Amino acid sequence: MWLLLSFVAGNRVHALARERYTAAGALIEVTHHRGTGIGAGRDAPFRPFYTNVAPDGFTVMGTNIARLLRAKFPIDIVFEHLHMATSGNIDVDAQHFILAIHCAFEAWNRKLGLLEWVDDDCWGWFIGKARRHLLSPIYETIGPEMKANVASALRHANRTTTAWRQSEFFRALQIDTSAPDAQRALDARDEILHNGCFLERWEDLTPEKRQERFSDVQRLRKIVLTIIFRLTSYEGQFIDPVTYQNGNITRVPLPEALFKVSVPAP
Numbered sequence: 001m002w003l004l005l006s007f008v009a010g011n012r013v014h015a016l017a018r019e020r021y022t023a024a025g026a027l028i029e030v031t032h033h034r035g036t037g038i039g040a041g042r043d044a045p046f047r048p049f050y051t052n053v054a055p056d057g058f059t060v061m062g063t064n065i066a067r068l069l070r071a072k073f074p075i076d077i078v079f080e081h082l083h084m085a086t087s088g089n090i091d092v093d094a095q096h097f098i099l100a101i102h103c104a105f106e107a108w109n110r111k112l113g114l115l116e117w118v119d120d121d122c123w124g125w126f127i128g129k130a131r132r133h134l135l136s137p138i139y140e141t142i143g144p145e146m147k148a149n150v151a152s153a154l155r156h157a158n159r160t161t162t163a164w165r166q167s168e169f170f171r172a173l174q175i176d177t178s179a180p181d182a183q184r185a186l187d188a189r190d191e192i193l194h195n196g197c198f199l200e201r202w203e204d205l206t207p208e209k210r211q212e213r214f215s216d217v218q219r220l221r222k223i224v225l226t227i228i229f230r231l232t233s234y235e236g237q238f239i240d241p242v243t244y245q246n247g248n249i250t251r252v253p254l255p256e257a258l259f260k261v262s263v264p265a266p
Contacts, residue, residue, distance in 0.1 A: 012083050042086060046238060054237070061234050078103055081099050091196075101166070101223055117158050120158065219242055
């Protein structure tokens with residue numbers, strides 16, 4: 001409930017008071033709280049009067065948020081990154097949007113996708129036998145540091161790539177990121193995560209480039225919102241953070257395995 005209310009409000013919300021009642025409905029006590037944890041910014045995906053939550057929105061989203069949490073899907077972390085991306089610092093906000101996307105598609109892949117093309121034990125045995133033959137004689141002449149890098153790269157060459165896992169996730173949720181603007185925004189991931197910021201600083205950009213960067217970060221926000229809407233089966237209108245106009249989101253079929261609760265082995 002708190003996740004849903006925070007999402008609709010565009011900021012973290014917490015209980016200001018908790019009440020305890022008897023079985024007969026009589027109030028026993030009220031414990032007041034300070035409501036700590038509120039973020040510095042607020043960016044709601046809905047607006048009163050002209051972009052309201054769909055009539056069944058609270059029920060549908062709330063039900064599916066609970067189902068995802070029970071299935072150990074970290075939708076709460078996706079929400080947290082979304083709420084933290086209201087700092088007013090474009091580099092920091094971009095990091096949170098990128099991490100929200102990354103969190104979602106990696107969790108999806110763990111439940112429904114592939115981590116390895118070939119069984120890791122089989123691949124480890126094969127590459128251990130074949131590595132020297134594949135790279136000889138250069139393998140012995142490239143130096144110990146680079147030798148370790150090559151060995152590690154070959155050892156993990158059977159892993160699916162981050163780009164592939166992200167692409168499969170978007171395909172499954174029918175999120176179209178083929179437009180050049182969307183691709184450019186997503187391509188900022190490596191720059192942001194490896195360097196912690198955009199290398200071209202804001203003060204060095206032309207007015208046109210500043211607008212492009214601002215819009216690209218908003219495109220990342222729109223992708224995060226779309227992921228949340230699709231994972232929670234929301235259908236209706238929302239505020240498009242790129243155009244500031246009403247956008248529309250539709251439901252897509254979700255595999256029941258997404259909500260499967262894993263039972264620990266005895």
